[in-house]
Amino acid sequence: MTPPAGPALEALARDVRLYVFRQAAETGRVPQPPQIAQALRHSQTEIQGALKHLAAGKVLILAPNDGNIWAANPFCAVPSGFRVEAGGKTYWGICIWDALGIAAALGKDAVIRAPCGDCGEAMTLEIRDRKLVRSEGIIHFAVPAHHWWDNIGFT
């Protein structure tokens, strides 16, 4: 089967985006191509094409080489040091900004635990009623804004 292109690809990419982010928000788990293909009744090849399209648009981030989703940012697909507890579920962000972003995207109260990037000591931030009610530490951006996507993993 010829992979979708043009408007068909745009439509599939939208369906994939909605499914991926809804699943991530509702379950804390970012679905991967086999699950997405099954849920949306498309081939994995088609889903991979849609994911590449979304990644090119910086909607999500694919893992190097294997085509799996690394992050439907702010939701990280694999456990990380940036752990978010919200609504009785556990989520992970790829950085402190995304950990805060998870609380924002969910619109729920959240407790964020993150290590100091230097010494590893754990710190806690808490969001309640859309306000930061507990915080520790300082956030550091190492990469200037216009270079964020040069190497998003490092950023």
Add this chain to the structure above:
Amino acid sequence: MLLFRAEEHIDRWCLARDLSPGATLTPEQGWQLAYAWYKDKVKPDWRRHTLEEAEALLAATGLTSSFWNLRGE
């Protein structure tokens, strides 16, 4: 974007990687920026911010130095 206990921890982290220090935000600034950036990400009608919208979000958080320039000029 990492969280550090204090400025000296940032300095030590940068020194160990031969990096110049970047920019720092208070957790409150980080929350404001993350909220503005991500609050609609799960919504069906979400779309990526335009460059101008992203610049406005940064400016609204007080991030106006050249470090936060998205245009690379």
